Amino acid sequence: MKITEQEVRRVAELANLALSDEEIARMALDLDGILSHIDKLNELDTANVEPMAQVLYDAEETATLREDRERPPLTNADALANAPASGAGYFKVPKVIER
Amino acid sequence: MSLAAYTIDSIRSDLLAKKFSAAELARDALAYAEAENPKTNAYLTFAPERALAAARAVDAKIAKGEDPGPLAGVPIAVKDVIVTRGLRTTCGSKLLANYIPPYDATAVIRLEQAGGVILGKTNCDEFAMGSSNENSAFGPVRNPVALDRVPGGSSGGSAAVIAQGTAVVSLGSDTGGSIRQPAAFCGVTGVTPTYGRVSRYGLTAFASSLDHIGPFGRTTRDAARLLQVIAGRDQMDSTSAFAPVPDYNAALDGNVRGIKIGLPREYFEGLASETGDHVMAAVDVLKKLGCETREIQLPHTPYAVACYYIIATAEASANLARYDGVRYTMRASSAGTLSDMYRLTREEGFGAECKRRIMLGTYVLSAGYYDAYYLKAQKVRTLVARDFANAFEQVDAIVAPVSPFPAFKIGEKVDDPISMYLSDIYTITGDLAGIPCMSVPCGRTREGLPVGLQILTRHFNETLMFRVADAYEKASTQ
Numbered sequence: 001m002k003i004t005e006q007e008v009r010r011v012a013e014l015a016n017l018a019l020s021d022e023e024i025a026r027m028a029l030d031l032d033g034i035l036s037h038i039d040k041l042n043e044l045d046t047a048n049v050e051p052m053a054q055v056l057y058d059a060e061e062t063a064t065l066r067e068d069r070e071r072p073p074l075t076n077a078d079a080l081a082n083a084p085a086s087g088a089g090y091f092k093v094p095k096v097i098e099r
Numbered sequence: 100m101s102l103a104a105y106t107i108d109s110i111r112s113d114l115l116a117k118k119f120s121a122a123e124l125a126r127d128a129l130a131y132a133e134a135e136n137p138k139t140n141a142y143l144t145f146a147p148e149r150a151l152a153a154a155r156a157v158d159a160k161i162a163k164g165e166d167p168g169p170l171a172g173v174p175i176a177v178k179d180v181i182v183t184r185g186l187r188t189t190c191g192s193k194l195l196a197n198y199i200p201p202y203d204a205t206a207v208i209r210l211e212q213a214g215g216v217i218l219g220k221t222n223c224d225e226f227a228m229g230s231s232n233e234n235s236a237f238g239p240v241r242n243p244v245a246l247d248r249v250p251g252g253s254s255g256g257s258a259a260v261i262a263q264g265t266a267v268v269s270l271g272s273d274t275g276g277s278i279r280q281p282a283a284f285c286g287v288t289g290v291t292p293t294y295g296r297v298s299r300y301g302l303t304a305f306a307s308s309l310d311h312i313g314p315f316g317r318t319t320r321d322a323a324r325l326l327q328v329i330a331g332r333d334q335m336d337s338t339s340a341f342a343p344v345p346d347y348n349a350a351l352d353g354n355v356r357g358i359k360i361g362l363p364r365e366y367f368e369g370l371a372s373e374t375g376d377h378v379m380a381a382v383d384v385l386k387k388l389g390c391e392t393r394e395i396q397l398p399h400t401p402y403a404v405a406c407y408y409i410i411a412t413a414e415a416s417a418n419l420a421r422y423d424g425v426r427y428t429m430r431a432s433s434a435g436t437l438s439d440m441y442r443l444t445r446e447e448g449f450g451a452e453c454k455r456r457i458m459l460g461t462y463v464l465s466a467g468y469y470d471a472y473y474l475k476a477q478k479v480r481t482l483v484a485r486d487f488a489n490a491f492e493q494v495d496a497i498v499a500p501v502s503p504f505p506a507f508k509i510g511e512k513v514d515d516p517i518s519m520y521l522s523d524i525y526t527i528t529g530d531l532a533g534i535p536c537m538s539v540p541c542g543r544t545r546e547g548l549p550v551g552l553q554i555l556t557r558h559f560n561e562t563l564m565f566r567v568a569d570a571y572e573k574a575s576t577q
């Protein structure tokens with residue numbers, strides 16, 4: 001096995017996913033299969049290969065920055081329009097700190 | 100009324116000849132699309148008010164003798180991962196089932212400024228993750244050519260509406276083949292432009308180093324015309340390219356004499372036999388038109404799927420972190436604390452494929468694995484891109500299959516993620532290299548299933564790609 005159920009649980013924590021036990025078991029199998037296929041990359045010697053971090057980048061370093069000028073932002077009402085819970089101009093979330 | 104007989108040019112001349120008004124066309128097109136949609140589930144949302152307002156604006160311009168724009172009155176569908184102001188945009192996800200964006204994507208603004216009429220938003224795999232359109236929270240799309248089969252994915256709805264005659268052109272997005280593969284499966288034309296050719300402002304991010312917006316149409320000419328309108332630098336997307344946009348259709352003169360075409364050996368191994376036969380028959384047509392063909396090698400092709408599923412999932416795990424139940428998604432009702440709210444919202448909201456990719460992406464980026472996976476994949480990506488650069492020293496264009504097989508049955512591969520991923524092998528490479536590539540219909544199997552011909556060229560050489568596609572299209576439909 002490339003990945004254990006315990007590791008899957010740890011990754012689910014990192015990813016903020018509350019996976020069920022069934023999902024954990026299935027995920028371990030799926031990820032194991034995919035990671036085994038991915039092992040194929042180790043056949044290639046890449047010691048002297050540069051990583052491709054940019055796809056196309058032939059512009060000057062600052063050429064992609066737009067002019068820094070004020071413009072109207074989203075209104076407060078527009079920004080909150082899709083929120084599942086809001087009030088007094090803010091997003092509302094469950095209590096973070098217990099008193 | 101089916102739109103199958105209309106092109107961008109025919110609509111323009113009919114409007115100017117007063118055969119019908121843009122508003123009449125929009126009303127007829129909407130009525131037909133709404134009546135036909137239950138067969139395929141290709142549209143998720145219709146936009147009658149927006150469509151009629153846009154159509155009336157075109158009619159007003161024509162009445163005043165003004166130029167109504169290059170897409171005047173053209174009924175267009177937009178994939179539901181591209182945001183539209185005031186028009187529900189779901190990304191195929193339960194998380195965004197009721198999301199009404201407060202802004203328009205740049206591509207949407209540009210096509211409406213050009214006189215285009217958006218009829219509605221099309222179904223897709225959730226957050227564009229899938230190759231069959233079976234990963235939509237709103238049900239699969241059925242292939243209009245064979246209703247028991249998938250339309251391909253992830254832009255399945257945008258391909259299906261063209262084949263079904265419920266739009267003239269459409270917008271899709273491509274990260275690993277999500278435009279070309281559904282175009283091939285549905286028998287229409289689909290274009291993945293050069294990386295950066297079209298602004299992604301307003302495209303819901305999946306894998307930012309791979310995401311593209313691109314057009315679908317029934318003909319190369321229509322797809323090229325739509326690309327013409329949406330391409331070009333946009334200051335809202337710092338990755339959009341400054342390169343000027345040439346007049347694509349002016350170059351479609353049918354002359355491909357002397358163009359050197361490479362056939363990558365690695366793409367012709369393991370093909371379904373009928374797929375291979377149709378692609379080779381298309382190559383023969385190109386030879387008769389005066390193209391020179393030769394075998395080439397793209398030796399790192401067998402590593403592309405592994406490379407892609409590291410890079411794409413790593414970037415997706417970061418991009419999808421924003422769906423947390425606070426600002427614009429649904430929220431799990433049962434959560435008592437903030438951290439439970441994040442975890443339960445994401446658990447309830449994401450479908451199985453998104454979870455799988457978020458998990459894989461989180462794993463390959465997690466402490467201790469970055470070099471072994473993400474960095475390794477970026478290096479292999481360099482090798483894949485170098486393969487193409489070397490090939491383009493010998494040839495002007497590359498011709499290949501799009502998919503190893505035609506459209507498969509709904510449900511056939513849904514439980515086997517690896518075989519689903521491997522079916523993208525011939526399309527993933529173009530995305531990794533960032534080069535333009537497209538799918539053109541090249542015949543049907545004995546069962547009547549469409550086969551796609553893929554054409555790839557150098558960065559920013561869409562013009563040559565379109566010229567080859569258009570010449571083939573004309574020669575094969577005569």
